[in-house]
Amino acid sequence: MCTNKHLYKVICISVFLLCGVLGFSQSTKQKQLESRRQELRREIQKINALRAENKSKEKSELSLIEDFNYKINVLSNLIKVTNQQANLLTREINSNQKKITSLREELVQLKEAYAAMIVKSYKSKNQQSRIMFLLSSEDFKQAYKRLQYLKQYSDYQKEQGRIIKAKTVELQETNMSLLKQKEEKNKLIAENKVVQKSLESERKHHETLMTTIKRNLSLYASQIKQKQREADRIDREIDRIIKAAIAKSNKAAGKKSSSKSFALTAEEKVLASNFIANKGKLPWPVERGVVRLGYGTQRHPIDRSLTIKSNGVRIATTKGAKVRAVFNGEVSEILKMKNVNPIVMIRHGNYLTIYKNLSSVYVKKGDKVTTKQEIGEVFTNPSNGETILSFTISKGFTTENPNGWIYKM
Structure with a gap:
């Protein structure tokens, strides 16, 4: 059976690994979201560049609606991805704030314990020197144990000092990370406000154009149907050519010409x-x-x-x-x-x-x-x-x- 001490160690290690996995997962997700956000921003730049290039040309209402629909979709996705990033940063900020509180409390306890240990060590030195402590041993074995004790006590003091220093550095780094996360979140929120205004503008233009179109919807419906018929005619001809090419390849290979795939x-x-x-x-x-x-x-x-x-x-x-x-x-x-x-x-x-x-x-x-x-x-x-x-x-x-x-x- 596992002892309580062993069980405690297992729990601590499990918690540590879980935190590490969650931290890595969040970091990976954040990178994926940022990559997607940059893709969408580049897409918007391409849309704007194409619009600017054709600004002097009079586009049909059907083309304009396609333009508006596409840009509205990209802008909406950009807002969605940016919100996901901001929400993930909020969770990371909350996690770091909890970590900072925990680290501060831990440092207070470590410093208090370290101070008490130093005071005790100082008093011990005043009451009895190390040499007297060792010379008062009953035999060599006891003297050796006392020497080991003094060494371990000294090493323990150094280790506690090192831990305090490491925790202080960790606290400082976490504070820096927190400030950076808050800055990133504020930047994302500011950018989203600009994108939101652009989206509202696109939707207004879209609604105005749709109002104009609906006045003569039957005419546009006729154009749409004609356009689809033309597309279907082209696709049928392409299918005919592909089927003929498949039949030819199968005939050359001595297979059935009715096959649906190339030989x-x-x-x-x-x-x-x-x-x-x-x-x-x-x-x-x-x-x-x-x-x-x-x-x-x-x-x-x-x-x-x-x-x-x-x-x-x-x-x-x-x-x-x-x-x-x-x-x-x-x-x-x-x-x-x-x-x-x-x-x-x-x-x-x-x-x-x-x-x-x-x-x-x-x-x-x-x-x-x-x-x-x-x-x-x-x-x-x-x-x-x-x-x-x-x-x-x-x-x-x-x-x-x-x-x-x-x-x-």
């Missing part, structure tokens, strides 16, 4: 494996940009009764922006359709990346491309100055969310 060569298998290994680390298809429309089926921000089906993401970028291959591969198709800007399709084994709305293309079908190689330029709408790249990732003809593939999208 891969040994080289293509390696390429597909490398593509998968880089999931979440692929570069953006443009050097600078913000996602204006996300992946998947979603309610339209103007008419909630309508849905948008997005097989990829729409990225707003700068005029003259170059389109880059996100990974090594082979240009499987340069698609040109009536009233549609060129589309480049790049195959990476059994995966494809698709780049829509290009003004010019620098590659041709069958070309081998490398990661970040420029393959074309994004089309800029002359009427509103918008430069939008539509980007899709698919496995065969099943699309996947680019957010999970592109680094920090």
Whole structure:
């Protein structure tokens, strides 16, 4: 059975380790939140830069609503993350304040005990010198024990002095940490107030624009439906091309042409494996940009009764922006359709990346491309100055969310 003393030690060690783990966990969480906050701030800077660039252009109400919705979403997330940071700092501040109180109390007790020990030691020296204390021993064994006692007592005094010094330093460091945390929290609160004002301004502009739009909602609904029909027409043609490419690869490999996946060569298998290994680390298809429309089926921000089906993401970028291959591969198709800007399709084994709305293309079908190689330029709408790249990732003809593939999208 464990003794009480042993049980006390186990409890103390467990508490110490738990505090250490909690402290490390909080520190890691704080770093993650700060990293996310900086990402959102950079995103806002990119949005503002794109707005400033196209300020002289007259945008459509549909485009403006997308702009407002996106910035409102980013600003809201920034406020949320900053609040999480401030709340975490509050917990850390409270923890440090408790620690400071505990350290102060402990120091008082240590100093009182140390002072009493010094006084006792001084009195003991006056009453009887060390030599007399040792000479009065009955035998050598007792004298040796007394000598050891004096040494241990002296070491104990030094150790207590060292502990007091260490606790004093710890108290000072904790005080400094507390002041820094309070300063960081005040800074976060001040920054959040500025962001909150910006969010309120964006929401007011959004509400004003929505009031204008609602006066003629049927016209905008018609535009939205037409835009979706055009997107669906392009996606159907892309699906047709992919299915034909899959059938061709399977026929060449002597497999059933009805298969839903590419028949891969040994080289293509390696390429597909490398593509998968880089999931979440692929570069953006443009050097600078913000996602204006996300992946998947979603309610339209103007008419909630309508849905948008997005097989990829729409990225707003700068005029003259170059389109880059996100990974090594082979240009499987340069698609040109009536009233549609060129589309480049790049195959990476059994995966494809698709780049829509290009003004010019620098590659041709069958070309081998490398990661970040420029393959074309994004089309800029002359009427509103918008430069939008539509980007899709698919496995065969099943699309996947680019957010999970592109680094920090």
